[in-house]
Amino acid sequence: MNLREAIDTRPMVGYQWVVVGLCTLLNALDGYDVLAMAFTANAVTQEFGLTGSQLGVLLSAGLLGMAVGSLVLGPLADRFGRRPVLIAALLINAVGLFLSVTAGSVWLLGLWRVVTGLGVGGILASATVLTSEYANRSRRGMAVSIFTAGYGLGAALGGLGAAELIPSFGWRSVFLVGGLLTLAATAAVVALLPESVDYLSTGRGASADRKARVVARRLKLEDSAGVASAADSRSPGAERDMARAVVGEPADGGKPRDTVFSQRYLVQSLLLWVSFFVIMFGFYFANTWTPRLLVESGMSEQQGIVGGLLLTLGGTFGSLLYGLLTTRISEKGVLIAFVVLSSVFLVVFITTTSMALVAFASGVVVGMLVNGCIAGMYTLAPMTYEPHLRTTGVGWGIGIGRAGAILAPITVGALLDAGWTPVQLYIGVAAIMLLSALALLRLRAGSSTRKTVAA
Secondary structure: OOHHHHHHHOOOOOHHHHHHHHHHHHOOOOHHHHHHHHHHHHHHHHHHOOOHHHHHHHHHHHHHHHHHHHHHHHHHHHOOHHHHHHHHHHHHHHHHHHHHOOOOHHHHHHHHHHHHHHHHHHHHHHHHHHHHHOOOOOHHHHHHHHHHHHHHHHHHEEEEEEEHHHHHOOOOHHHHHHHHHHHHHHHHHHHHHOOOOOHHOOOOOOOHHHHEEEEEEEOOOOOOOOOHHHHHHHOOOOOOOHHHHHHOOOOOOOOOOOOOOOOOOOOHHHHHHHHHHHHHHHHHHHHHHHHHHHHHHOOOOOHHHHHHHHHHHHHHHHHHHHHHHHOOOHHHHHHHHHHHHHHHHHHHHHOOOOOOOHHHHHHHHHHHHHHHHHHHHHHHHHHHOHHHHHHHHHHHHHHHHHHHHHHHHHHHHHHHHOOOOOOHHHHHHHHHHHHHHHHHHHOOOOOOOOOOOOO
16 A cells, blocks of 8 residues: 555654644644734724724735735645645735734725735645645544634634733734744644645655655554555556545546646535635624624623633633534534524524523534534545645635635625614625535535544
């Protein structure tokens, strides 16, 4: 067997979990960054005198950068390697955060948020694929769910950190801390994170065989009989064999010249993009506007912050719940159930604000479900494409999804200024979320839940 097949069919070892853990840390940086902006919103609004629409644009600036970063850096990762592009994206992210500290106007802050987002988009495209590729077939859904849970953890810690930092040091300190954390994460990636085995198997990287042997040694496969080198795995049809192992269904002759727009992938790409767009619209609506809308509904500002934190904390457990369920049920089936239940509990959440305990409890459930939906999309996306196109496909999916994330804060800010009530906003988003369930019903993505080994 080749190295790809060995990873898929053998129990996971400690180094594979190190890769998953490090990628989870990188996703936590995304959560920290997004919610840090949400919790500094009041301080920034007061300093620059922003309207609701202006604040919505500022909240979306980073998301715009994330969309462009995913669309541009994802294909570069397929060409030059996941690892070098990931390191470059981390450095771009750090630069954007440090420059945000120096912003003297809302427009400069918005510009540096775009730069920050460029880095985050590249980070997510590469880290999502690496997590999927280094997990074995039986634990792929769980590994990606752990990766996704990092967002909720980072968001919660970012919110708590912002609450402590802003009164003492001002809102700029939140971005300074984020930049320092990103530099630390970059050092960890340089020291510990390997190149993608599937990228090495395409033969595009220099010294692919040597690097593959290093990976095999770290995975304790170096002396295993029958494990081929990267050079061996680049025989005719090797990519199709790996796609069969990763995607979980027979590959039908995909070639490196295929793109996300090729006839082979176009319909599936469109369905994936619709799902990403709608789910991220609902996700970022809930995560960026909940504290403000709870206050608009009659809660105190402190209760609004608590509601937002509970939603993000629930998200951490929701991602793990999704992964746990995928060990027994198909990834797509669990995702569709989560989407439908998200729509239901968004309505329950906003219509029970007069009963704080009920609202907070349902907020935890909303957080669990919407984060589970993101975990589902991150799990299905790599399984939709073959190795030579995987980071491009995932990057485009995340990039299109970020378009929904960008529109969510802007749309809500404009509708709030136009007189929409929080109840109307939540019901509208709940209805939109159901569109993704329809797209997912037609999406064909391979299943990794045909259990053949124990982790």
